[in-house]
Amino acid sequence: MSNDDRQTTSTTDSTGTVAAAQPPARAGLMRSGMIVSAMTMLSRVMGLVRDVVIATLLGAGSGADAFFVAFKIPNFMRRLFAEGAFNQAFVPVLSEYATQRSRDEVRELLDAVAGSLAMVLALLTAVAMLAAPWLVWLFAPGFGRDPEKLAMTADMLRLTFPYLLLISLTAFSGSVLNTWNRFAVPAFTPVLLNLALIGAALLLAPLVSEPALALAWGVLIAGVAQLAFQVPFLARLGLLPRPWPAFAHEGVRRILRLMTPALFGVSVSQVNLLLDTVLASLLAAGSVSWLYYSDRLVELPLGVFGIAIGTVILPALSKRHAEQSSEHFAAMLDWALRGVLLLGMPAALALAVLAEPLLITLFHYGAMTDRDIAMAAMSLRAYALGLVAFMLIKVLAPGFFARQDTKTPVKVGIIAMVANMVLNLILIWPLAHAGLALATSLSAFLNAGLLGHLLRRQGVLRFQPGWGRFACQLGGGCLVLGVGLAWLAPGWQQWLGWELETRVLHLSGLVVGGVAVYFAWLALVGIRLRHFRLQG
Structure with missing residues (x-):
């Protein structure tokens, strides 16, 4: 039995029904983060395998562009609503109920939220499937110049859009499990999407006239599998809801109030990426796919490090806020910032040096x-x-959401989104699709900078001692890593002539060597694992 199993208890009431488990004891944030990182790493690696299969099958042509847009629309809404606004509004309210309310009140909240969420998403899905061609034109207006491509994308969207309903209910389940410190199950769940798409590409694509259509079926299958996977774990904790719409429920009303401004908060980067897709559809054929493949590589370290830390810190911050533990709240934010910089900066440097x-x-x-x-x-x-x-952004935004402040991030989000649109229009002319990506990055820095500044001004973010020394240690490590990779990596034209085994061998050597050199430097200058241990 795992530590999480030992920490989580459930009871049986007089009717024989399993009662909702009580919130577990505090877990170490580093340990929880490592669990999520490990599961996310598995998911991202499988995602790269999936993308290799898709790239081999579709390349960067019209079929690939059509599928990526048909998948991006529900996936964008999933990130915006399910994992963005809904998650950031739901987890703090659920944490408060779990900390301060009875088991019956927790279960009533879960029943009401699950029913209301399912009803709204079912109606939205039905409307979207009917209006598929107009949605495609809205999200990728450039496809309107090719009626066949537009029609193909609309057909795929009718298959992929129900994924929003299924994955949103999956995200609801994952939020509950995360609040009870069961991080591994939600973090593993995305692996099923990758397996479904790989299976569709290898097994179903040879049977249909348009290979990209097989991938759309794979998305639908994945949504069913991901939701079904989490149901037994909720039942084991006594937290499986009996969905019933109840918009008048006090908890549901609070979540809805928090969701409205949260739509522009932590998910603003997703809005910016969508704007990239809209404008890329107006550029040369393949632009949507080039942005997709490059974004997928950035998603690997973002998910393994940034999203993992943000996932574990939101419920922990929400609990500390409910307990009015401001010192611990500030220490958690500081811990998250150091962790993101320690792992994010070398990852960004490696992506830039080893892009080709x-x-x-x-x-x-x-x-x-x-x-x-x-x-x-x-x-x-x-x-x-x-x-x-x-x-x-993934670790600063929870500093607001955990305190049920969703109005401040919306102001920051609007500023960043406007800046992104302006930068898109400026940079798209000289740099084409790369200008769209650069505009997204620059607006993200503006977003993060404003969030950090406001947290500091509110007295919520208080930097702990040792930042000057930490910055020097980190900067030296990145310098050593960058110089080493640039010196050892052969020119990218040479890689084109190699077979798969040679490419993998050389890339593995560079990655393993870079990781070893970087962490050896950190150990040499005095950074130790114990420095990042913190109770949740």
Whole structure:
């Protein structure tokens, strides 16, 4: 039995029904973060395998563009509503109920939220499936110049949009499990999406006339599998809801009030990425795909480090706020910032230095051309510039949401989104698709900077001693890493002539060597694992 199992208890009431488990004892944030990071790493690695299969099958042509847009629309809304606004509003309220209310009140909240969420999303899904062609035109107006491409994308969207309903209910379940410190299950769940898409590409694509259509079926299958996977774990904790719409419930009303401004908070980076897709659809064929492949590589460290830390810190911060423990709240934010910088800066540097070798090793097969690699590398470097900012947003925004303040991030989000649109229009002309990626990165820095400044001004973020020394240690490590990778990596044209085994061998050597050199430097200058231990 795991520590989480020992910490989580449930009881049986007089009717024989399993009662809701009480919140577990405090867990170490570093340990919880490592669990989420490990599961997320598995998911991201499988995601890269998935993207290799998709790149080999579709390349960067019209079919690939159509599928990526059909998948991006529900996936964008999932990140915006389910994992963005809903999660940031739901977790603090649920944490308060779990800390201060009875088991019956917790279960009533879960029943009401699950029923209300399912009802709204079912109606939205039905409308979206009917209006699929108009949605495609709205999200990718450039497709209107090619009626066949527009129609194909609309057909795929009718298959992929129900994923929003399924994955939002999955995110609801994951938020409950995270609040009870069961981080591993929600973090593992995305692996099922990758497995479903790989299976669809390998098994279903040969059976249909348009291979991209098989991937759309894979998205739908994945949504069903992900929700079904989490249900037994909720039942085991006695937290499986009996969904019933109840918009008048006090907890539901509070969540809805918090959600409205939260839509523009932590999910603003997703809005910016969507704007990239809209404008990229107006550029040369393949632009949507180049941005997709480069974004996927940035998503690996963002998910493993930034999102993992943000996932574990939100329920912990919410509990500390409910307990009115301001000192511990400030220490958690400081811990998260140091963790993001310690891992995010070398990851961003490695992505920039090894852009072409990474893309060639992972995607340069089948329909993927040399030009596709060169174009995707441009946008990858632009996204890598903003990686640290993307991560900082993931850990700074919870500093507001945990205190049920969703109005401040919305103001910051609007400013950042306007800045992104202006930068898009300025940079798209000289840099094309890479200008869109660069605009997203620059606006992310503005977003993170404003969030940090406001947390400091409110007295919520208080830097702990030792930041000057930490900055010198971190800067030295990044310098050693960057120089080492640039010196050891062969020119990217040389990688084009290698077979898969040679590419993998060289890339693995560079990655392992870079990690070893970086952490050896950190150990040499006095940074130890124990310095990052903190109770949740």
